[in-house]
Amino acid sequence: MTNIFKKFIHDIFCISLITWLVYFVLELLKEGLISNYFDLNLLLIFVIIVGVINIRVNYKQYDSR
Amino acid sequence: MSSYKYIRFILIVIPIIFLGYLLYQDFSPSGRLVVDYDFCSLNPFVSVWSPHGRVLDIEKIKIDESKYCQQKMVIDPVYFDVRLPQNFTTARLTVWYQKSSEIKLQIGPAVDLSAWQWRLKDINYARAEGSWQVGIVEYDLVGSKLENNRLHFLVSSHGLDTSGQEIIFRKIEIEFIKEPINSWPDLMERVKGFILFSRLKFLFR
The missing domain is CATH 1.20.5 (Single alpha-helices involved in coiled-coils or other helix-helix interfaces)
Known part of the structure; x- marks a missing residue:
């Protein structure tokens, strides 16, 4: 169960980060395509929070201090 | 697993x-886009009205159980713009306002900003909603030039500043209309229009 949770968090982070990047590029190509209907800042905040959780959950063993 | x-x-x-x-x-694909601005919060399609000074600060009103926002216009003209995802042929504007009958109100989109040409039309009383007057007017957008995918609107009330009166706006709703997609050529035309409104428009130049 713990391994599945770790994989889930890692996948959520990767998928949301790639999604944000793709949406950001599309917004640059066509202004309003994303921002008319959805605030990308909310997704960015989500990516950052999940990223921090991902580091704590999946990379804590590399912290040797 | x-x-x-x-x-x-x-x-x-x-x-x-x-x-x-x-x-x-x-x-x-239906050929209809409805945008509305109630002055309460920022809208991705409709800009705030400017310049400030000709329009006063937005007021948030609470009467009994109902809450709404309004903005007063004291000097004309006032401008706002609408960001569009593509070209449309017709726009139907509905505006909720309060003014005295002797004050004239005109609103219209820009035809050619460089030539300062506007397609102004009188906003006449169509119906009442509570204490608010509602006006509806239709515009032909064929030939209107967009600037950075934005259609500029002008709100005019000649002599408003010297009269000492004001016009109060509660909400505007604009329905943009064009032919719906009915066939493959329509779809191709819509895709072309979609690209022309993006940074990839150089592909067609």
């Missing part, structure tokens, strides 16, 4: 489906 791949599949598919929804909204 094998069931986890289904979870991963769903996680990947969700943003793709959402992107498809956003593209569908932007494409407007």
Whole structure:
């Protein structure tokens, strides 16, 4: 169960980060395509929070201090 | 563990489906786009009215159980613009306002900003909603030039500043209309229009 949770968090982070990047590029190509209907800042905040959780959950063993 | 791949599949598919929804909204295959601005919060389609000074600060009103926002215009003209995802042929404007009958009100989109040409039309009383007057007017947008995919509107009330009166606006709603997609040529034309409104428009130049 713990391994599945770790994989889930890692996948959520990767998928949301790639999604944000793709949406950001599309917004640059066509202004309003994303921002008319959805605030990308909310997704960015989500990516950052999940990223921090991902580091704590999946990379804590590399912290040797 | 094998069931986890289904979870991963769903996680990947969700943003793709959402992107498809956003593209569908932007494409407007039905040929209709309705935007409204109630002055309460920023709107991605409709800009705030400017310049400040000719319009006063937005007021948030609470009367009994109802809450709404309004903005007063004291000097004319006032401008706002609407960001459009593509070209439309007709716009139907509905505006909720309060003014005295001797004050004239005209609103219209820009035809050619460089030539300062506007397609102004009188906003006449169509119906009442409570204490608010509602005016409806239709514009032909064929030939209107957009600037950075934005259609500029002008709100005019000649002599408003010298009269000492004001016009109060509660809400505007604009319905943009064009031919719906009925065939493959229509779809191709819509895709071309979609690209012309993006940074990829150099492909057609």
